[in-house]
Amino acid sequence: MEWNLRRMDSELRQINSDLLQPSKSIKKPSSGTITLNVGGFLYAAHRTTLSRHQGSVLEELASGKKTVQHTDSMGNPFIDRDGPVFRHILNFLRTGDLQLPDDFREVGLLRREAEFYRLSGLVEAILEWEELRAVQREPAFLEVTDERSQGFKVYCSDPSFIDKVKGRLVQISKSRLDGFPEEFEVSSNVIQFRHFIKSEPGSRLVLKQDSTFVCTLECLKLETVMLALKAGFSIITSLDSSKGSVVAAEALHFVK
Numbered sequence: 001m002e003w004n005l006r007r008m009d010s011e012l013r014q015i016n017s018d019l020l021q022p023s024k025s026i027k028k029p030s031s032g033t034i035t036l037n038v039g040g041f042l043y044a045a046h047r048t049t050l051s052r053h054q055g056s057v058l059e060e061l062a063s064g065k066k067t068v069q070h071t072d073s074m075g076n077p078f079i080d081r082d083g084p085v086f087r088h089i090l091n092f093l094r095t096g097d098l099q100l101p102d103d104f105r106e107v108g109l110l111r112r113e114a115e116f117y118r119l120s121g122l123v124e125a126i127l128e129w130e131e132l133r134a135v136q137r138e139p140a141f142l143e144v145t146d147e148r149s150q151g152f153k154v155y156c157s158d159p160s161f162i163d164k165v166k167g168r169l170v171q172i173s174k175s176r177l178d179g180f181p182e183e184f185e186v187s188s189n190v191i192q193f194r195h196f197i198k199s200e201p202g203s204r205l206v207l208k209q210d211s212t213f214v215c216t217l218e219c220l221k222l223e224t225v226m227l228a229l230k231a232g233f234s235i236i237t238s239l240d241s242s243k244g245s246v247v248a249a250e251a252l253h254f255v256k
Helices: 002-013 057-063 086-095 107-116 120-137 159-172 217-230
Strands: 033-038 041-046 141-147 151-156 190-193 204-206 213-216 234-239 251-255
Touching: 041 086, 086 107, 086 120, 107 120, 141 217, 151 159, 151 217, 159 190, 159 213, 159 217, 204 217, 213 217
Parallel strands: none
Antiparallel strands: 033 041, 141 151, 141 251, 151 190, 204 213, 234 251
């Protein structure tokens, strides 16, 4: 045992002393980055990221306009605010978009934190997110009616579904429309198709201006019903479906 220790000591003395020196390739942390301790959680970011919104607390801290009042044991600036929710604030600064999980339940806390950091753009984005979520939680009603005198009408309390129908019509159009024809728009909740020409294959939807063929009435009905089912709507009533086909019904009512 004693011989082995002497041998190890001898070998260590023969090691090149340069190898025992700190590596010259290790670079010091860049001054372009900063590590923040937010409520005990460490976040690293570029100073330019934190400086995106002029006049905010983070911009003043990153630019040196505001002196660091508190630091942690490692010398990092310490902010006595909620740590976990700060990641959403940092992601907003990085991307410019507010991206929250569908099951996010701390929006009130996030809004208060955004107000503390004086991030007005984030506060506005949070309010818009809350409004959208409120609309999505409300039951949506869809009515599809085929009135011979008024044409084919689609009403939905959720404007986003109307947008889906518009987009689908452009896709299935036989005339390769550049966009949804304005003549079919009534409001953000209603679209109505009035101009049909009867033919052997069935009624054909056309544009009023030049009778450009868009699609058949049956195809338009079917696509609307399929979009409704894919969007999570459930049919609750069907009027005059004696022909055995939902598409042949004069009126269909859905709810989600």
